Amino acid sequence: MNMIFLGPPGAGKGTLAQILVEKTDLTHLSTGDMLREEIKKGSDLGKMAKSFIDEGKLVPDNVIIGMVEARLKSTKGGIIFDGFPRTVEQAEALDTIAKIDLVIDLYTTVDVIISRICGRRICKKCGAVYNTSWYKKDTCQKCQGELYTRADDNEETVKKRFDVYTKQTAPLVAYYEKKGVLRHIDASGDIDEKIAAIMEIMESAHA
Numbered sequence: 001m002n003m004i005f006l007g008p009p010g011a012g013k014g015t016l017a018q019i020l021v022e023k024t025d026l027t028h029l030s031t032g033d034m035l036r037e038e039i040k041k042g043s044d045l046g047k048m049a050k051s052f053i054d055e056g057k058l059v060p061d062n063v064i065i066g067m068v069e070a071r072l073k074s075t076k077g078g079i080i081f082d083g084f085p086r087t088v089e090q091a092e093a094l095d096t097i098a099k100i101d102l103v104i105d106l107y108t109t110v111d112v113i114i115s116r117i118c119g120r121r122i123c124k125k126c127g128a129v130y131n132t133s134w135y136k137k138d139t140c141q142k143c144q145g146e147l148y149t150r151a152d153d154n155e156e157t158v159k160k161r162f163d164v165y166t167k168q169t170a171p172l173v174a175y176y177e178k179k180g181v182l183r184h185i186d187a188s189g190d191i192d193e194k195i196a197a198i199m200e201i202m203e204s205a206h207a
Contacts, residue, residue: 004104010117010158015129056161061090068094104185106194
């Protein structure tokens with residue numbers, strides 16, 4: 001099964017995908033993580049992507065699509081797409097290289113997103129993610145690495161990213177609804193309840 005998580009930045013797509021990977025045989029494919037790898041390496045792709053990301057803009061379609069297609073060729077089994085597609089054009093391109101069985105729309109408000117993202121802390125060593133709403137320490141619980149805040153995790157950039165999502169990505173809801181593969185889940189709910197709801201939807205889609 002190939003599935004997509006739709007939702008604004010900070011809706012919890014990555015966290016939910018990681019939990020589902022542990023419970024299923026699916027592979028988590030995050031274009032955000034893939035781009036951050038390139039930025040960390042300082043590659044030409046990374047430098048170009050960083051200039052867009054820092055302004056809260058989307059990275060150009062041709063860059064993302066080429067990167068996703070290359071990753072698909074080296075991945076076996078089903079995939080959870082996280083952060084891709086972000087536009088109808090990307091969705092149409094994805095349709096030519098993969099069959100999408102299910103799309104989960106994680107909907108929420110900009111206030112919830114600001115609260116989540118501005119409180120997000122990431123471990124420099126292992127990449128574990130925390131939030132100041134429930135974790136107050138400056139070191140990672142798993143490896144004792146130093147926690148940091150991403151440069152784009154601030155209210156101004158978050159609002160820009162939410163606006164970009166609303167204008168450019170929200171039309172995907174209509175695109176996948178028309179295909180009959182879209183399901184809605186409130187992203188502000190309890191994480192265990194969200195996982196249970198997604199698992200139930202996946203079982204129904206399999207039936």
